[in-house]
Amino acid sequence: MKILIAEDDSITRAALAQLLRNWNYETICVNNGDKAWTALQKEDSPLIVLTDWQMPGMNGDELCRLAREKLADKPLHMILMTATPLTVEKKVHGLSAGADDYLSKPYDSRELLARVRVGERVLALQIELRSRVQQLEEALGQVKQLQGLLPICVDCKKIRDDQNYWHKVENYIAARTDASFTHGFCPGCFKERMKEVEASASQPA
Numbered sequence: 001m002k003i004l005i006a007e008d009d010s011i012t013r014a015a016l017a018q019l020l021r022n023w024n025y026e027t028i029c030v031n032n033g034d035k036a037w038t039a040l041q042k043e044d045s046p047l048i049v050l051t052d053w054q055m056p057g058m059n060g061d062e063l064c065r066l067a068r069e070k071l072a073d074k075p076l077h078m079i080l081m082t083a084t085p086l087t088v089e090k091k092v093h094g095l096s097a098g099a100d101d102y103l104s105k106p107y108d109s110r111e112l113l114a115r116v117r118v119g120e121r122v123l124a125l126q127i128e129l130r131s132r133v134q135q136l137e138e139a140l141g142q143v144k145q146l147q148g149l150l151p152i153c154v155d156c157k158k159i160r161d162d163q164n165y166w167h168k169v170e171n172y173i174a175a176r177t178d179a180s181f182t183h184g185f186c187p188g189c190f191k192e193r194m195k196e197v198e199a200s201a202s203q204p205a
């Protein structure tokens with residue numbers, strides 16, 4: 001898992017990166033909000049962001065807001081870090097801007113690790129949900145193939161496809177959905193078939 005660190009203080013940035021590397025995280029470090037925004041726009045950008053609240057260029061809350069507006073399709077877990085007191089108003093402001101969590105500086109390394117791991121779990125759920133939604137959309141797309149006007153023979157009941165080939169109904173549907181078939185007689189057909197059997201049985205040998 002890659003983590004983006006946006007921190008203008010070089011000592012804090014280096015210490016934070018070393019901690020995360022000790023926990024086997026890959027880190028990308030920048031010293032201002034503008035560089036953080038550039039890094040986030042890359043295709044293989046980190047999905048967890050630790051950003052200082054106040055730094056040169058774009059502030060951390062501005063970075064969160066822009067990421068939510070412009071990168072809505074990318075799952076991101078953004079943690080705001082600040083050395084100023086975290087009042088209720090400040091927390092609400094940061095969360096409203098798009099932050100997922102916050103961390104007070106100086107931070108306890110145990111709390112840092114716990115919050116990063118929470119971010120991993122949230123991201124795993126988001127990624128799984130996106131995968132399920134994509135599977136559902138694909139399934140719905142297959143179902144939609146059966147909508148519209150289907151040319152069907154009035155005699156043999158075969159269906160004509162787009163290449164002008166005729167298929168049995170069950171073959172046509174099975175090729176376009178995950179449906180499987182079992183065969184039997186409906187009551188009407190069963191009666192007709194029994195009449196045929198009885199009529200055949202009454203014929204002299």
